[in-house]
Amino acid sequence: MRATSYDHLLIWPVMFLMVIKCDALDVVNVTQIIRDGDTLVSAGARFVLGFFSPGSSSRRYVGIWFNRIPVQTVVWVANRETPLLDSSGVLQVTNKSVLTLVNGTGGVIWSTNTSKFVRNPIAQLLGTGNLVVRDQNDNSPQNFLWQSFDHPCDTQLPGMKLGRDLVTGFDRMLTSWKSSDDPSPGSYTYRIDPRGYPQPFLWKDSIEQFRDGPWDGMWFSGSAITQVDSSDSFQFVLNDKEIYYSYNELDPSVITTRALNTYGSIQRHEWNNHTQGWAAYYTKPIDNCDTYAVCGAFGICNFGNSPQCQCMKGFVPKMSRNWDEKDWTGGCVYGAPWNCSIRDGFIKYSNVKLPDTRNSWYDTTMNLDQCKMKCLHNCSCVAFANLDVRDGGSGCLLWINSLIDVRVISGAGEDLYVRVASSELGGGRNRVIVAVSCSLVAALFLCGITISIMWRRRRWKIKEQAKYGAPEEGRSINIRKMGESELPEYAFDVIAEATNNFSLANRLGEGGFGPVYKGVLNDGQVIAVKRLSKESRQGLAEFKNEVIFISKLQHRNLVKLMGCCIEAEERMLIYEYMPNKSLDYFIFDQSSSALLGWPKRLEIIKGIARGLLYLHQDSRLRIVHRDLKASNVLLDFEMNPKISDFGLARTFNGNEDAARTKRVVGTYGYMPPEYAIDGVFSLKSDVFSFGVLVLEILSGKRNRGFIHLDHHHSLLGHAWMLFREGATLEVVDPSIRNSSYASQMERSIQMGLLCVQQHPDDRPSISLVNVMLTSDCELPEPKEPGFYIQRNVPHESASSRTKSISNDQMTITTLHGR
Numbered sequence: 001m002r003a004t005s006y007d008h009l010l011i012w013p014v015m016f017l018m019v020i021k022c023d024a025l026d027v028v029n030v031t032q033i034i035r036d037g038d039t040l041v042s043a044g045a046r047f048v049l050g051f052f053s054p055g056s057s058s059r060r061y062v063g064i065w066f067n068r069i070p071v072q073t074v075v076w077v078a079n080r081e082t083p084l085l086d087s088s089g090v091l092q093v094t095n096k097s098v099l100t101l102v103n104g105t106g107g108v109i110w111s112t113n114t115s116k117f118v119r120n121p122i123a124q125l126l127g128t129g130n131l132v133v134r135d136q137n138d139n140s141p142q143n144f145l146w147q148s149f150d151h152p153c154d155t156q157l158p159g160m161k162l163g164r165d166l167v168t169g170f171d172r173m174l175t176s177w178k179s180s181d182d183p184s185p186g187s188y189t190y191r192i193d194p195r196g197y198p199q200p201f202l203w204k205d206s207i208e209q210f211r212d213g214p215w216d217g218m219w220f221s222g223s224a225i226t227q228v229d230s231s232d233s234f235q236f237v238l239n240d241k242e243i244y245y246s247y248n249e250l251d252p253s254v255i256t257t258r259a260l261n262t263y264g265s266i267q268r269h270e271w272n273n274h275t276q277g278w279a280a281y282y283t284k285p286i287d288n289c290d291t292y293a294v295c296g297a298f299g300i301c302n303f304g305n306s307p308q309c310q311c312m313k314g315f316v317p318k319m320s321r322n323w324d325e326k327d328w329t330g331g332c333v334y335g336a337p338w339n340c341s342i343r344d345g346f347i348k349y350s351n352v353k354l355p356d357t358r359n360s361w362y363d364t365t366m367n368l369d370q371c372k373m374k375c376l377h378n379c380s381c382v383a384f385a386n387l388d389v390r391d392g393g394s395g396c397l398l399w400i401n402s403l404i405d406v407r408v409i410s411g412a413g414e415d416l417y418v419r420v421a422s423s424e425l426g427g428g429r430n431r432v433i434v435a436v437s438c439s440l441v442a443a444l445f446l447c448g449i450t451i452s453i454m455w456r457r458r459r460w461k462i463k464e465q466a467k468y469g470a471p472e473e474g475r476s477i478n479i480r481k482m483g484e485s486e487l488p489e490y491a492f493d494v495i496a497e498a499t500n501n502f503s504l505a506n507r508l509g510e511g512g513f514g515p516v517y518k519g520v521l522n523d524g525q526v527i528a529v530k531r532l533s534k535e536s537r538q539g540l541a542e543f544k545n546e547v548i549f550i551s552k553l554q555h556r557n558l559v560k561l562m563g564c565c566i567e568a569e570e571r572m573l574i575y576e577y578m579p580n581k582s583l584d585y586f587i588f589d590q591s592s593s594a595l596l597g598w599p600k601r602l603e604i605i606k607g608i609a610r611g612l613l614y615l616h617q618d619s620r621l622r623i624v625h626r627d628l629k630a631s632n633v634l635l636d637f638e639m640n641p642k643i644s645d646f647g648l649a650r651t652f653n654g655n656e657d658a659a660r661t662k663r664v665v666g667t668y669g670y671m672p673p674e675y676a677i678d679g680v681f682s683l684k685s686d687v688f689s690f691g692v693l694v695l696e697i698l699s700g701k702r703n704r705g706f707i708h709l710d711h712h713h714s715l716l717g718h719a720w721m722l723f724r725e726g727a728t729l730e731v732v733d734p735s736i737r738n739s740s741y742a743s744q745m746e747r748s749i750q751m752g753l754l755c756v757q758q759h760p761d762d763r764p765s766i767s768l769v770n771v772m773l774t775s776d777c778e779l780p781e782p783k784e785p786g787f788y789i790q791r792n793v794p795h796e797s798a799s800s801r802t803k804s805i806s807n808d809q810m811t812i813t814t815l816h817g818r
């Protein structure tokens with residue numbers, strides 16, 4: 001006898017029920033069932049619910065995925081811990097208002113937990129991707145009997161609350177899949193910790209991995225992404241009923257997800273209709289400084305520094321030996337015995353991620369002064385900050401006993417005031433000196449100042465030399481380690497197959513350190529592969545550099561690295577393929593330049609400026625690209641510019657403005673004078689290159705090699721001359737000269753000229769450039785550009801030094817004999 005008593009109860013009724021193909025339905029009632037192969041499609045058709053097998057697994061799961069996306073992207077799984085072994089599963093709503101999944105023998109595999117009964121229970125897949133059980137005649141969200149948004153898996157969809165419902169006790173968190181074949185809970189979770197002032201944490205089992213920092217009114221304080229340059233709107237709600245964080249897309253036609261992957265990274269992806277692939281917009285944690293408490297108590301992490309960890313002012317390493325061995329987790333302790341009556345001052349740290357708030361106290365009504373007094377009056381208080389940074393700041397956040405997990409985030413973060421003895425304050429001491437010197441010996445004071453300035457200079461110089469003495473040579477990096485969790489590795493065979501064994505026909509050109517090939521992966525994804533030539537030792541340094549930088553960078557105006565291949569002697573980088581090649585193909589070619597009208601060119605200029613702003617300011621690294629040029633600006637399907645080639649990029653520390661190198665690398669025609677001649681580079685070097693690029697985009701002519709019958713000026717000199725004669729528009733490419741855009745073009749030329757001024761200090765910062773591009777503010781008059789006479793290129797001046805110049809579009813290297 002085959003049938004069991006279960007069969008009578010569950011299989012027999014099924015036979016009388018109407019079996020439906022629910023292709024276009026988003027709802028089932030008690031008389032309908034969903035079998036393996038049937039689906040529900042949400043209103044608006046963005047989501048599908050059905051049975052699937054993840055990765056290479058043959059097990060069956062009920063889940064929700066995106067409907068119109070060819071790469072099956074599952075956002076929610078019902079029976080993630082209890083797979084079906086075959087395709088006999090049936091999903092149905094019972095008359096007890098419960099949604100159940102039963103297998104072929106009637107065993108309940110999974111079910112919703114509802115305690116309420118309604119007359120006409122239905123299950124519906126809503127347009128948001130939320131699967132709900134509700135009464136047919138009551139669609140108010142507060143009366144839902146059950147909803148999948150209360151039971152997230154690894155993905156947070158727009159509108160989904162992540163956090164705690166303090167009434168029902170739900171703690172909605174993300175839990176990673178075990179692997180891409182197995183949706184059962186892996187070891188990573190991402191959830192809001194309600195202790196102190198609530199903040200989201202990423203955990204691996206019970207160990208903190210990463211903390212987003214407390215909400216600062218706009219965003220989490222540990223994030224380099226701000227509300228302004230995000231395409232989502234965020235919400236953080238904290239009251240006595242609930243604590244949660246949610247987001248919504250500002251543009252509903254864009255499909256996005258935020259998911260916790262199996263390696264423990266939180267990534268936001270956006271579907272790209274043109275590449276038919278997911279593009280990652282950010283990844284957290286981003287670097288070593290994001291590792292929870294990497295510098296221990298009272299330590300502060302700065303990714304640009306060496307060592308990355310430093311003690312806060314007035315504190316010393318607890319275990320200095322470990323500290324020297326780069327184990328900073330022991331943290332720092334107060335130099336002298338604790339005595340709060342003398343710890344009556346505060347040091348302000350700007351642009352930092354606020355410390356762990358689990359041991360904090362907060363008040364939304366106090367102002368900063370009241371907050372400071374509150375801190376001074378509590379012996380355990382070690383620091384304070386504003387709770388909300390909007391409108392000049394409000395609210396009070398105090399830390400008790402310890403400060404942990406603080407990092408520097410250039411261009412973002414907040415102000416933190418750390419309690420110290422006022423004798424530790426530089427300002428306090430100076431005040432004493434001033435008082436003494438004014439009333440007693442003024443000369444002694446002046447003498448003191450001179451000595452202190454000399455001493456500081458010397459120290460700065462020593463520090464600078466230590467840092468930049470032999471930068472390129474001295475760096476040894478473990479690439480595998482750098483890429484570890486972030487960067488997928490491809491097998492050599494896979495890449496060889498994709499590129500037709502690196503055939504000549506697949507060769508796209510020559511990159512910074514070797515040939516570039518086009519390839520097609522098995523799944524149809526088109527890629528560009530940069531292969532390091534085996535002879536190139538110089539190339540190896542650049543390869544490492546590129547891996548380090550670009551694997552950390554995520555911006556729509558930077559080219560995206562998909563992975564690498566490191567096998568035996570092989571070193572390859574795999575990028576998304578850019579079908580429209582690079583900018584130089586368009587602007588310097590008469591037939592194709594006609595395709596690129598002024599509005600598109602302006603969009604390209606703006607895109608490059610945004611990419612550069614991210615490098616200089618918004619990424620946590622503060623990067624000088626050092627080789628920005630038309631051939632390094634790639635164009636995607638929609639002609640959006642993407643800055644590429646980070647082989648020569650360098651980071652800058654928060655407080656330094658310029659550095660000097662013995663090896664001048666870059667491309668003539670794009671290098672500013674102070675760099676080409678003296679080897680001094682700064683963020684303003686990139687601004688110069690950007691200015692050259694703007695003038696090239698407008699004129700359709702290369703700066704280097706520019707020839708004019710009447711004079712020996714470079715393109716920069718030519719443009720400047722015309723600008724001063726009031727004939728600015730004559731420099732513009734005839735194919736785009738169009739009077740209706742005259743004022744925009746004139747303005748862009750003026751902006752370009754401001755960027756290429758001789759003296760770096762005269763050039764605007766890239767953030768100012770972005771303001772110029774998006775506003776109508778009046779522009780200043782540009783002074784003379786650098787290298788405006790063509791012969792001024794440092795041929796003669798550099799003749800005693802070694803140099804290698806391949807051709808004007810290739811990257812050059814000059815060794816200065818210093």
Ligand SMILES: *[C@@H]1O[C@H](CO)[C@@H](O)[C@H](O)[C@H]1NC(C)=O
Binds near residue numbers: 030031032120
């Ligand atoms: C279930 O839905 C079907 C199709 O919409 C309908 O014909 C049927 O009457 C419904 N049954 C109940 C009990 O509501």
Ligand SMILES: *[C@@H]1O[C@H](CO)[C@@H](O)[C@H](O)[C@H]1NC(C)=O
Binds near residue numbers: 009013095096
């Ligand atoms: C609910 O369904 C079960 C079996 O499917 C049946 O025995 C029971 O009578 C039903 N209850 C109601 C109230 O319809």
Ligand SMILES: *[C@@H]1O[C@H](CO)[C@@H](O)[C@H](O)[C@H]1NC(C)=O
Binds near residue numbers: 085104107108109
């Ligand atoms: C169905 O589920 C029950 C209970 O989980 C289990 O004992 C049974 O082996 C399953 N049957 C099949 C065919 O998977």
Ligand SMILES: *[C@@H]1O[C@H](CO)[C@@H](O)[C@H](O)[C@H]1NC(C)=O
Binds near residue numbers: 113114115
């Ligand atoms: C279902 O929910 C109730 C209360 O909401 C809870 O006590 C019970 O443990 C839950 N059962 C399951 C299987 O989760």
Ligand SMILES: *[C@@H]1O[C@H](CO)[C@@H](O)[C@H](O)[C@H]1NC(C)=O
Binds near residue numbers: 068253254273
């Ligand atoms: C992407 O394609 C889908 C389906 O064709 C369309 O609905 C959506 O508007 C497109 N999105 C964008 C941003 O173009």
Ligand SMILES: *[C@@H]1O[C@H](CO)[C@@H](O)[C@H](O)[C@H]1NC(C)=O
Binds near residue numbers: 339341
């Ligand atoms: C703390 O410092 C004050 C002022 O210097 C001093 O009077 C007091 O004795 C100190 N207390 C302790 C416990 O050292």
Ligand SMILES: *[C@@H]1O[C@H](CO)[C@@H](O)[C@H](O)[C@H]1NC(C)=O
Binds near residue numbers: 378380
């Ligand atoms: C300091 O503040 C904390 C947090 O509010 C509190 O628990 C503690 O009792 C306070 N200590 C004193 C001495 O007021």
